[in-house]
Structures are given as C-alpha cells and as structure tokens.
Amino acid sequence: MICHNEATREPARLDALHKLDLLDTPPSEAFDRITRMAAQMFGLPVAAVSLTDTDRQWFKSRVGVEHWSIPRLRAPCATVADSASFLVIPDLAEDPEFRDSHLARNGVRFYAGAPLTTRDGHALGAMCVLGTAPRQITEAERGVLTDLAAMVMAQIELQHAMGRIDPISGLPNRNQYIDDFRDLEKDRLRGEERLAMLVHLASAEQLANAARVMGSSYVDGLVSEAVRSFRAEFGADGKMYHVAATHFIVVVAPALSLDECHVRLERWLQGRDAWSTSRFVTTPAVGIAPFAVGEADALDVLRIAQGAVHDAYATGASVAVYSPAQDAAYRRRFTLLTEFGSALESPNQLRLVYQPRIDLATGACIGAEALLRWCHPELGGVPPGEFMPIVEQTSMARAATAWVVDAALRQLRAWQDMGIALTLSVNVAAPNLLETDFAQLIEARLKAHGVAPALLELEITESAAMGNQSAADRTLAALHAVGVRIAIDDFGTGYSSLSYLQSIPAHVVKIDQSFVRGIETDERKRALVGTMVSLSHDLGYSVVAEGVETEAAAALVRAAGCDEAQGWLYARALEPAQFAAWHAARAL
Known part of the structure; x- marks a missing residue:
C-alpha cells in the first residue's frame, strides 16, 4: 500500500x-x-x-x-x-x-x-x-x-542522452519518430490503416509574442503541461514524439478510430481550463493524417499532418483531417514559389502584356497597365492572381517588382521612340513600400531608360498603403518627390481611412471592377460608383473605372464622372506588337 x-x-x-x-x-x-x-x-x-x-x-x-x-x-x-x-x-x-x-x-x-x-x-x-x-x-x-x-x-x-530524447518534454524526438515509423513495417501488416496526429500548441505568431515577453522558459512550461495532459487523455493509445519546439506527433494505436480520435482530441482541448496556464494567449490545433503502413514514409506523414494543422488554423477549427485536394493546392503553390526565382532568371518565362486605358471624354488611349504573365515550362500559363500573392510574401517581391519595372520602362522607351505617347502603370507589391531605397531604385531605372518620371504610374492597393502606414508614407513621399504618379488600385475593396486617403500623395483612384461589372442592372453599384467618384474628385484624384465590358457600362461610368476606363470593351491585355498595332488603328 x-x-x-x-x-x-x-x-x-x-x-x-x-x-x-x-x-x-x-x-x-x-x-x-x-x-x-x-x-x-x-x-x-x-x-x-x-x-x-x-x-x-x-x-x-x-x-x-x-x-x-x-x-x-x-x-x-x-x-x-x-x-x-x-x-x-x-x-x-x-x-x-x-x-x-x-x-x-x-x-x-x-x-x-x-x-x-x-x-x-x-x-x-x-x-x-x-x-x-x-x-x-x-x-x-x-x-x-x-x-x-x-x-x-x-x-x-x-x-x-544519445540524441533520441527531448530534454524538455522527455519525449522521443524526430529522429526516433523516423526510426520507429520504419519499424512499423516489421511489426504490422502492410496496408494497415493507421492515424497520426500532429499537435501545434500555438500559432507561430502567438508563440513569437509569448516568447518575446515571457522568455524560453514559458515555452518549456507550455510543452510540459501539454504533454502531461495529453498522456492523461490518450495513455497507451498514442505514441508521442517531440518533433519541433511546440509540436508533437502521435502515432495512434490501431484500435482507435478517426471518430474516437476526434472525440478525445476535443475533450483534451476543451479541458484546457484545467491543464493550461496559457489558454488565453495560445490556440492549439491538431492535424490528423491517415496513412497505410508500408505505403508512406515518416516525413511524408509529418508533412501532410502539418498541412492539416494549417488547414485547421486557416478555418478557425481546432482539429482538421488531411485533405488530398488541399494538399495538392499547397504543393502547387510551393512549386510555384520555389520555381519563380528561376523564372526571373529565364529569358522566356516571364513577359508583360498591356491593357489600354481610355480617356472617356475624348475616346483616346492615354495610358496602359503593364500586367505580368508567366509561362511555366511544365505547368503552362500560370495566372498572376495565383502566383503573385505568394511571391509577395517572400523576399522575391523586390526582385519581381524590379523585373517588371525594368521591362515596362524598356517597352515604354521603345514606344516613345515609335511616337506612341502614353502613361504606363505598374503594380507595386506591399513589401516594396517597406523598402527604404525603393524610390531610389525607381529613379535609377527611369534615368537608365531615359523615361520622364511623370510617364510612370505606380499602382498600390489601399491595404498595402495602410499595412505599415509610417513606412509606406515615407516611401510614397519619396516617390512623389521623384515625380512618378501614384494610383490607388482596387479602390473600395480595402479598409481605407478617409483621413488617410486625403493625405496620401496619390494622383489616381482606380475603382475595382467588382463595382463596375453588372452596373447596367444594379442600382446599388451605380450609387456606390457615383459616391466613390464624387469622393475621389473632392480629394483631388482623377478616377479610372476598371472592368468596363459593355457600351452601357461605359456610358454609366462616364455619366458618374469617371475620367478614364479600362476593360474588355476596348481591348484585352495585348502583347507589345499587338498593342502598337491596336494603338495605331485607334488613332486613325
């Protein structure tokens, strides 16, 4: 006793x-x-x-x-x-x-x-x-x-002490997980359906904030209390491994079904009041990865479980099960991200096409927007809406914008030499506004190509301008001093502050196409466009309506006071030679 x-x-x-x-x-x-x-x-x-x-x-x-x-x-x-x-x-x-x-x-x-x-x-x-x-x-x-x-x-x-046990949690580590996973093939029938659960004790941002304030001992305590409580819930039904600072993977016993895992995970998570001292500042998430013994390796199971965790965080759920469709999408995004660098160095993968901008009062083409296109050697054409959002989250955002600016100015110079006078718009990523030397880069490229600053227009989104307002303000002021034009792109879709809009050194507001398409039959869209045009004019901006596809839509945005229009009614995005031919024909 x-x-x-x-x-x-x-x-x-x-x-x-x-x-x-x-x-x-x-x-x-x-x-x-x-x-x-x-x-x-x-x-x-x-x-x-x-x-x-x-x-x-x-x-x-x-x-x-x-x-x-x-x-x-x-x-x-x-x-x-x-x-x-x-x-x-x-x-x-x-x-x-x-x-x-x-x-x-x-x-x-x-x-x-x-x-x-x-x-x-x-x-x-x-x-x-x-x-x-x-x-x-x-x-x-x-x-x-x-x-x-x-x-x-x-x-x-x-x-x-032989590098197989984590000293904080006392759990076998990633190396031991890999070895034990291989041993499953010896102990279990090939093809046996099993489950692995990857537990993240906090999101990356939560972990960084907590460690910054509380120190590494806080993370150690977070891990220790979670491991004790998880063991109490699952016992011998789960073999645990510590695979990263606040991540552990659990190979579930064969007798435990997916539904039972869900029930016990939810019970563990709901019991955080009893076992977690950090329940108000961290949010755990669990990804479940089904696998077949002998048909998947340890690192692949870890990878797909990690994907399920990210799905859980993205959807606000506590637990998510691996989705092959989501995994395929993530793998494609990762492929695009890793190969975009090669595309920047390739002479024939990236190119610019140009969509005209029309003066609604005269019908003349007075500008164009440069749009990036990527033809991947194996995947074919990749839409910019697919690859640019992920590129902009990496250090390649600077290189991508530099490539586009250089190619656009080279083309603008060529058109000037042909007698085609217009303003050329280039999209700028949010990270570019945080670059302390971005204005100097633009000025240097303008001088290198012999283009007047007023002929280059840089398009920024409302959200990009307000993401880090103080840094963006400094960059926009520097660009304004260089003499380039600034356009606020996709107006109406961000989270603008009216006080900020009146202070930003912009020249143009581009009303997003979502407000223009269908304007012929939607009174609310007509009212919204009218209000945005009036507000923009009051603040001293000229206004471009994007997504104009019909004569009726053109007439309505003209009546609302828009200064320019852009859309398929006039032309789709054109290759440089096509644009020159289109421009010449329109001038007749």
Whole structure:
C-alpha cells in the first residue's frame, strides 16, 4: 500500500518514468544482457527489469517469464518503486502482504529487488530476481543486485542522452519518430490503416509574442503541461514524439478510430481550463493524417499532418483531417514559389502584356497597365492572381517588382521612340513600400531608360498603403518627390481611412471592377460608383473605372464622372506588337 508521502510523490515519479519513454518499447540486448547476468549470478530461474506504471509492472527485459506485464496491485516491484528501497521477501507464501499476490499464486516463493533510481530520486521500478523456493540473501548478493540495478540505470540514461530524447518534454524526438515509423513495417501488416496526429500548441505568431515577453522558459512550461495532459487523455493509445519546439506527433494505436480520435482530441482541448496556464494567449490545433503502413514514409506523414494543422488554423477549427485536394493546392503553390526565382532568371518565362486605358471624354488611349504573365515550362500559363500573392510574401517581391519595372520602362522607351505617347502603370507589391531605397531604385531605372518620371504610374492597393502606414508614407513621399504618379488600385475593396486617403500623395483612384461589372442592372453599384467618384474628385484624384465590358457600362461610368476606363470593351491585355498595332488603328 502507498503511504501518504509516497502518494504525493507518485505523479512526479510517473512523469519521470513516462518522459524516459521506455514503456512498451521493443526488447533491447543491452538490457537483456544484464538480466541474464542476474539470473546466472543468483542461480535463479527468473530475473527482470521491471518498471512500475500506473496499474501494471511492465518488463523492459525478462528471463524465465513469458508475459510482458503483471498487475501492479501487491507486486513486490511496486513496493520497491513506492519506497525507493531494497526489498527482500524470503518466502512470499509466508508473507502477509504478498501471499495473495499474482506472483505467489503462480508459484514464486523468493523475491529480491533493488530500486532503479533516477538522479532526481524517482524509483522507476526494480532490478529483481525471483525463485520458486524460499531463500535468503547475503550482503554480497545485495551488493551485486544493487550494482546490476545501477548498470540498468546507466543504460537507461545512456539511451536517453544519445540524441533520441527531448530534454524538455522527455519525449522521443524526430529522429526516433523516423526510426520507429520504419519499424512499423516489421511489426504490422502492410496496408494497415493507421492515424497520426500532429499537435501545434500555438500559432507561430502567438508563440513569437509569448516568447518575446515571457522568455524560453514559458515555452518549456507550455510543452510540459501539454504533454502531461495529453498522456492523461490518450495513455497507451498514442505514441508521442517531440518533433519541433511546440509540436508533437502521435502515432495512434490501431484500435482507435478517426471518430474516437476526434472525440478525445476535443475533450483534451476543451479541458484546457484545467491543464493550461496559457489558454488565453495560445490556440492549439491538431492535424490528423491517415496513412497505410508500408505505403508512406515518416516525413511524408509529418508533412501532410502539418498541412492539416494549417488547414485547421486557416478555418478557425481546432482539429482538421488531411485533405488530398488541399494538399495538392499547397504543393502547387510551393512549386510555384520555389520555381519563380528561376523564372526571373529565364529569358522566356516571364513577359508583360498591356491593357489600354481610355480617356472617356475624348475616346483616346492615354495610358496602359503593364500586367505580368508567366509561362511555366511544365505547368503552362500560370495566372498572376495565383502566383503573385505568394511571391509577395517572400523576399522575391523586390526582385519581381524590379523585373517588371525594368521591362515596362524598356517597352515604354521603345514606344516613345515609335511616337506612341502614353502613361504606363505598374503594380507595386506591399513589401516594396517597406523598402527604404525603393524610390531610389525607381529613379535609377527611369534615368537608365531615359523615361520622364511623370510617364510612370505606380499602382498600390489601399491595404498595402495602410499595412505599415509610417513606412509606406515615407516611401510614397519619396516617390512623389521623384515625380512618378501614384494610383490607388482596387479602390473600395480595402479598409481605407478617409483621413488617410486625403493625405496620401496619390494622383489616381482606380475603382475595382467588382463595382463596375453588372452596373447596367444594379442600382446599388451605380450609387456606390457615383459616391466613390464624387469622393475621389473632392480629394483631388482623377478616377479610372476598371472592368468596363459593355457600351452601357461605359456610358454609366462616364455619366458618374469617371475620367478614364479600362476593360474588355476596348481591348484585352495585348502583347507589345499587338498593342502598337491596336494603338495605331485607334488613332486613325
């Protein structure tokens, strides 16, 4: 029986045992060698390295025993673990505490056990020897068994220190996960359907904010409390591995279904009030990855589980299951991202096409918008709406804009030499406004191509201008000083502040096509366009209507006061030679 003081130590003892991750691991010759030595030195038929779990004695190594575990109740090794002291029972049949034990009922009469004690004083179990006849033990034998127990602990600590165990969580690490995953093919049937669960304890932003304020010890505590609570919920139904700072993956036991995983995960997450001290500042998410044994490798399962976690965060859910369709989309986006750099260096993958801008009062073409196109050698044409949003989130945003500006100015110079006079618009990414030397870059390229600054118009979105307002203000002021024109693109779709709109040094507002398409039959759109035109004119901007596709739409935006229009009514985006021919024909 466990006394009060021992009972208060028990949670810490079990935590120490579980952190070592020895339970239910395959046999090891390093331990078996010590066990055989014990049986031979004592001349006894049974010896074992016995670990005391919550309700069982589990044998990491055994000689003369067929089974891997026995009940903890009335097990002598449990008494050794509870008391952290050497125990000798000369005759179990005559001992009032153990004569009704599992061992006594199965013919064991003699028992001797030395505690397996960690450096922190936690007794994990016992190095024990057993006999079928009553026996005494000498002091020399007591010393031998104590030394053997020390050898077992040295082996445990050696394995723990060989780069396979995370020192914070006590869980096996990523390398061990990979090795154990390979071993599944040896232990389980090929094709067996299994589940893996990847747990993120916080989003990247939450983790960065918390660590910045609280320090790394905060993250350590976050991991420790999560691991303890997760073990309490899943127990032996999930093998846990610590694969990143606040991420652990769990290979689920074969008997646990997807629905059962969902139920238990939700219960664990809903119980955060009881186990989490950071529940108000972090948001865990779990990705579930189904896989078939022998048909997927460890890193691929980790990857698709990671994708499921991202899906959970993206949708606001706590748990998400791997979606092949979502995975294919992410893989395509990653492919585009990794290969866009090569496209920038290739002479024939990227090109610009040009869509005319029309003066609504005269019908003349007075400008054009340069639009980037990418023809991937294997994927074919990739829409800019697909690749530019992901490129703009990386350091390639600067190189992409530089490429577009250079190509656009080169073409504008060529058209000037042909006698085609117009203003050319180029889209600018939000990160460009954070570049301290962006205005100098633009000025240098204008001088290199011999183009007057007033002929270049840089289009920025409302959201880009307000993302980091102070930095954007400085860049826009510098661009204004250079003499280029600034246009606010996709007006009406961002989160503009009227006070900011009146201060931004822009010249043009482009009303987004979503307000223009269908304007012929939608009174609300007509009212909105009229209001935006009036507001823009009051603030000193000229107005361009995008997405004009019909004569009726052109008449309505002209009546609303728009200065210019752009859309398929006039021309689709044209190759340079096509644009020159179209411009010449329109001038006739």
